[in-house]
Amino acid sequence: MNFPILSFITFLPFLAAVVMLLIPANRKTEVRGVALAAATIDLLLSGWMYLTYLLNHLTGYQFIETYDWLPALGISLKFGVDGMSAPLVLLTGIVMFTGVLISWGDYDEKIHLSAGIQDRPREFFAFLFLLAGGVFGVFVSLDLFMLFFFYEIAVFPMYLLIAIWGWVKTREYAAMKLTLYLFVGSVVALVGALAMYWTQYQNTGVLSFDMLLMENAGFSPVFQYIWFLPVFLGFAVLGGIWPFHNWSPDGHVAAPTAVSMFHAGVLMKLGAFAALRVGVMLLPEGAKQWSWLIMTFAAVAVVYGAYIAFVQPDLKYMIGFSSVSHMGLVMLGISTLNYNGLLGAGIQMFSHGVMTALFFAITGMIYDRSHTRQIPELGGMVKVMPFAAIGFIVGGLVSMGMPGFSGFVAEFPIFMGVWGSQWLVAVIASVSIIITAAYIMRNIRQVFFMPMPEALKEHHITDVTALDKVAIVTLCLFMIGIGLFPAVMVPMIETGVQNILRLLGGA
Amino acid sequence: MFTPLIFASILPEILILVLALILFVVEPFWKEDQRRNAGWLTAGGLFIAMIISLLFGQPGEPTAVFGGMIRFDWLGFFFKMLFMFAAAVTALLLMDHEKAGRRGEAYVMLLASVLGMNLMAVAADLVMLYLAIETASIPLYILAGFILAEDRSTEAGFKYLLFGALASTVMLYGFSLVFGFTGTTDLYKLAETLAAGNLSLPISFAVTALVLVGLGFKVSLVPFHFWAPDVYEGSPTPVAGFLSTASKAAGFAVLVRLFFVAFPGFAPSWTLILAALSAITMTVGNLLAISQTNVKRLLAYSSIAHAGYAMIGLVAFTQLGAASVVFYLAAYILTNLLAFGVVMAFSRVTGLETLQDYAGMSRRNPWLALMMLTAFLSLAGMPPFGGFVAKVFVFAAGVQANYIWLVVVGILNSIVGVYYYLNAMKYVYLYRMPQEDEEARPVPLTRPYAIALAALTLGVILVGTVFAPWFGWSDAAALNLF
Numbered sequence: 001m002n003f004p005i006l007s008f009i010t011f012l013p014f015l016a017a018v019v020m021l022l023i024p025a026n027r028k029t030e031v032r033g034v035a036l037a038a039a040t041i042d043l044l045l046s047g048w049m050y051l052t053y054l055l056n057h058l059t060g061y062q063f064i065e066t067y068d069w070l071p072a073l074g075i076s077l078k079f080g081v082d083g084m085s086a087p088l089v090l091l092t093g094i095v096m097f098t099g100v101l102i103s104w105g106d107y108d109e110k111i112h113l114s115a116g117i118q119d120r121p122r123e124f125f126a127f128l129f130l131l132a133g134g135v136f137g138v139f140v141s142l143d144l145f146m147l148f149f150f151y152e153i154a155v156f157p158m159y160l161l162i163a164i165w166g167w168v169k170t171r172e173y174a175a176m177k178l179t180l181y182l183f184v185g186s187v188v189a190l191v192g193a194l195a196m197y198w199t200q201y202q203n204t205g206v207l208s209f210d211m212l213l214m215e216n217a218g219f220s221p222v223f224q225y226i227w228f229l230p231v232f233l234g235f236a237v238l239g240g241i242w243p244f245h246n247w248s249p250d251g252h253v254a255a256p257t258a259v260s261m262f263h264a265g266v267l268m269k270l271g272a273f274a275a276l277r278v279g280v281m282l283l284p285e286g287a288k289q290w291s292w293l294i295m296t297f298a299a300v301a302v303v304y305g306a307y308i309a310f311v312q313p314d315l316k317y318m319i320g321f322s323s324v325s326h327m328g329l330v331m332l333g334i335s336t337l338n339y340n341g342l343l344g345a346g347i348q349m350f351s352h353g354v355m356t357a358l359f360f361a362i363t364g365m366i367y368d369r370s371h372t373r374q375i376p377e378l379g380g381m382v383k384v385m386p387f388a389a390i391g392f393i394v395g396g397l398v399s400m401g402m403p404g405f406s407g408f409v410a411e412f413p414i415f416m417g418v419w420g421s422q423w424l425v426a427v428i429a430s431v432s433i434i435i436t437a438a439y440i441m442r443n444i445r446q447v448f449f450m451p452m453p454e455a456l457k458e459h460h461i462t463d464v465t466a467l468d469k470v471a472i473v474t475l476c477l478f479m480i481g482i483g484l485f486p487a488v489m490v491p492m493i494e495t496g497v498q499n500i501l502r503l504l505g506g507a
Numbered sequence: 508m509f510t511p512l513i514f515a516s517i518l519p520e521i522l523i524l525v526l527a528l529i530l531f532v533v534e535p536f537w538k539e540d541q542r543r544n545a546g547w548l549t550a551g552g553l554f555i556a557m558i559i560s561l562l563f564g565q566p567g568e569p570t571a572v573f574g575g576m577i578r579f580d581w582l583g584f585f586f587k588m589l590f591m592f593a594a595a596v597t598a599l600l601l602m603d604h605e606k607a608g609r610r611g612e613a614y615v616m617l618l619a620s621v622l623g624m625n626l627m628a629v630a631a632d633l634v635m636l637y638l639a640i641e642t643a644s645i646p647l648y649i650l651a652g653f654i655l656a657e658d659r660s661t662e663a664g665f666k667y668l669l670f671g672a673l674a675s676t677v678m679l680y681g682f683s684l685v686f687g688f689t690g691t692t693d694l695y696k697l698a699e700t701l702a703a704g705n706l707s708l709p710i711s712f713a714v715t716a717l718v719l720v721g722l723g724f725k726v727s728l729v730p731f732h733f734w735a736p737d738v739y740e741g742s743p744t745p746v747a748g749f750l751s752t753a754s755k756a757a758g759f760a761v762l763v764r765l766f767f768v769a770f771p772g773f774a775p776s777w778t779l780i781l782a783a784l785s786a787i788t789m790t791v792g793n794l795l796a797i798s799q800t801n802v803k804r805l806l807a808y809s810s811i812a813h814a815g816y817a818m819i820g821l822v823a824f825t826q827l828g829a830a831s832v833v834f835y836l837a838a839y840i841l842t843n844l845l846a847f848g849v850v851m852a853f854s855r856v857t858g859l860e861t862l863q864d865y866a867g868m869s870r871r872n873p874w875l876a877l878m879m880l881t882a883f884l885s886l887a888g889m890p891p892f893g894g895f896v897a898k899v900f901v902f903a904a905g906v907q908a909n910y911i912w913l914v915v916v917g918i919l920n921s922i923v924g925v926y927y928y929l930n931a932m933k934y935v936y937l938y939r940m941p942q943e944d945e946e947a948r949p950v951p952l953t954r955p956y957a958i959a960l961a962a963l964t965l966g967v968i969l970v971g972t973v974f975a976p977w978f979g980w981s982d983a984a985a986l987n988l989f
Contacts, residue, residue, distance in 0.1 A: 025873055070975045072982060073827075073903075123873070123936075148899070149890045156889045159929055160880075164936050172933065176926065183925050187918045190899070194906040194914075 074208030083496030189234030228286025232279030238271025249320030257364025301328030341417025380452025534611030546602030663741025678721020725758030748847025789815030838893030
């Protein structure tokens with residue numbers, strides 16, 4: 001396997017961004033074509049990488065590439081994926097592909113439908129691809145410096161994407177809030193990472209940011225106890241952990257559709273994943289000491305997020321808070337530090353990513369046509385856009401954790417893990433399942449099956465476009481596929497979990 | 508006595524002097540509409556001088572030449588290349604300045620100033636150092652007040668002169684104290700004398716403080732920063748860019764050599780003072796930048812804050828610290844020149860420089876907007892631009908030296924920085940002009956701007972991605988200090 005597939009996947013979006021910027025601004029179709037081509041290639045490559053890992057029953061870190069970048073300080077461009085990160089790379093590929101499809105920006109003269117991105121699509125796709133490249137980079141980096149490098153690249157385009165193309169009413173506020181939250185989190189974690197770097201040097205004489213070496217750096221329990229929280233919480237801010245989740249729903253609501261998909265579908269995983277990889281895996285003793293706090297935060301997020309989602313009249317806020325709740329489940333799974341919990345967290349990251357991307361895509365389609373996201377003002381959508389209705393229902397079933405869908409495969413082990421760790425927390429957190437079922441079903445009924453309000457009929461509401469349908473089918477396929485055949489993902493994440501448990505000392 | 512080594516050690520300065528003389532002779536014969544070609548001549552000449560110096564003037568082992576007046580080493584050489592590059596870019600940006608671009612004196616002053624800065628970077632004797640600082644400063648006083656027809660330019664020049672004269676006098680007093688107590692002006696001999704510990708603590712504090720007044724003025728440390736916003740705002744924009752980059756870096760070159768080579772004997776006292784100054788400088792610079800509405804004033808306060816970040820590396824007082832300062836300055840020079848270049852290119856066409864006037868700029872010239880985005884994100888410390896790596900290195904040096912509190916202050920400040928830099932970009936990308944007719948009001952770039960800005964943008968991205976060679980040079984420079 002000499003083909004450097006991971007660096008190809010990571011750097012292709014950057015290359016595509018540069019190519020798009022070189023195209024004259026008025027050649028919008030060409031820009032979209034380049035975007036779609038790059039996204040398709042990335043999806044195929046990440047799918048191929050995923051299948052190779054899965055079908056060959058690989059374990060541990062694979063597809064490793066190492067290039068010395070700054071040997072004097074031990075910085076190397078080291079890429080590799082394990083069972084935990086490979087599904088997330090695939091997830092990024094999926095969200096990138098569908099995100100481009102639904103942002104295509106058809107403009108229909110007859111019915112004044114302007115879906116997708118009309119204004120400066122060149123800059124939009126370029127920034128979106130910078131973001132995507134940064135996300136890929138974080139998932140595949142095995143070098144702490146490079147992880148930060150890509151992490152920051154994944155943060156700042158969000159500001160521009162939301163502020164420029166977002167919802168006029170809240171975009172400036174939401175974009176700045178989001179950026180500041182995430183930047184604060186990442187720099188706090190950066191100080192922790194630098195402390196780890198120098199302490200490793202003191203302990204072992206090795207000057208390196210290589211995370212595989214840092215696993216053996218012999219950090220003292222006191223050091224881990226002090227630095228675990230800054231590092232873990234610094235990253236977990238992006239994972240939407242309560243009480244630092246506040247930026248997330250605001251950001252979701254203000255962002256244009258494709259950015260909401262990226263934000264909820266991939267970026268929040270970025271936070272959870274980095275918190276797991278840097279926080280838990282490099283500072284395992286600290287993780288054991290502080291797991292009670294993380295578990296408390298996560299349990300609150302699960303129930304509180306679900307409750308707020310229940311009372312939201314705005315469709316996007318509803319999904320935004322349901323993301324907080326579902327990401328709370330991921331954190332809950334991580335905080336158990338046991339086999340079941342971590343396994344569930346790994347699957348939930350993928351499952352929630354696909355599900356919430358689908359939700360935001362369909363919400364965007366509805367909003368483009370009806371110009372409202374207030375749930376009471378919507379209705380009767382099943383007649384005009386049956387395809388989207390089916391997609392939304394599939395997403396809803398995943399969200400509720402119905403057997404046969406990926407949500408069940410994910411949530412069941414999480415609750416088993418939590419039960420094994422703290423049964424009381426499992427009982428409290430399970431309340432969220434009921435609330436989730438309630439708001440999902442209520443909203444499906446209102447938006448799709450109630451009669452359409454008179455005010456809405458004037459809007460010439462039309463069916464979704466062919467590209468939208470491709471996006472919906474792609475996303476649904478993955479959710480149902482994993483629900484029916486857990487074997488396409490579970491064994492792989494198991495190998496990742498084994499790796500984490502090894503570091504936790506077989507706990 | 509005269510060996511090839513001596514010529515090699517001042518080869519860049521000789522070439523700059525020759526270039527200035529050529530300019531003096533040639534320029535009066537040109538017609539009015541050809542005069543701007545002096546910019547091409549200056550930039551091209553400096554570029555050739557850099558190549559010749561790189562080919563024939565590279566230092567080997569650090570050696571003292573001219574009787575110990577000059578230290579011929581990598582630290583000085585790297586800084587010289589930075590100054591000459593900055594001056595070449597400034598010459599390009601100056602070309603199409605309406606009031607200063609067609610006057611040969613401006614370019615000659617620029618070259619004279621670079622000559623002084625080059626000597627600042629290599630001066631190894633207090634007397635030489637003082638002469639170099641004055642050689643670098645006096646042309647800058649003139650350049651700041653170059654546009655006599657404009658009151659604010661004259662004011663800028665005069666203010667800069669008064670502050671500068673005062674600061675350099677105080678510093679000279681500090682130098683004379685050093686000489687009085689030690690009997691030598693050679694930096695490298697000073698180190699031995701001071702290491703013997705024959706300077707009492709109050710005296711060492713006094714010397715540090717006096718010297719810092721002069722150099723703090725150069726690098727605009729708080730509380731010696733008051734001149735910066737007014738002078739930047741009033742002087743011609745390319746000159747402001749040069750002041751905030753090359754002139755500041757020259758100050759740092761002297762700071763590094765002075766403190767690391769001559770004053771390590773009382774390091775505990777000056778690192779403490781510098782740490783406090785660094786924290787105050789960052790905080791004041793950033794907090795005052797938030798409320799600025801004029802882009803040049805905003806960049807002035809931001810450049811004050813950046814002096815504070817760079818100081819963290821000095822405070823660390825390690826080889827990595829020194830290397831990170833040098834690296835930081837290299838990244839900062841490219842970034843800030845780019846920022847001022849964009850401001851210059853924009854105000855040349857529009858004549859405006861408040862933030863509100865930038866509304867709709869991304870539609871008026873998408874490329875210029877992208878370059879501004881590059882510059883501001885790099886200043887904010889975002890990858891893949893030079894500012895990010897530079898900041899991480901400086902913070903790494905701080906953490907290594909156990910100055911975690913200072914790093915935390917730096918981090919809090921960079922959060923403030925992210926806020927106001929992104930806020931400025933909001934005008935460029937988000938807001939529209941009142942008439943929403945941006946497409947009808949393009950902001951064209953003339954060729955010198957296109958060349959200079961493209962080179963700077965590429966440079967900022969290169970420093971931020973392929974940082975190994977840059978760090979290698981910075982590290983080689985830092986090695987000469989220990």
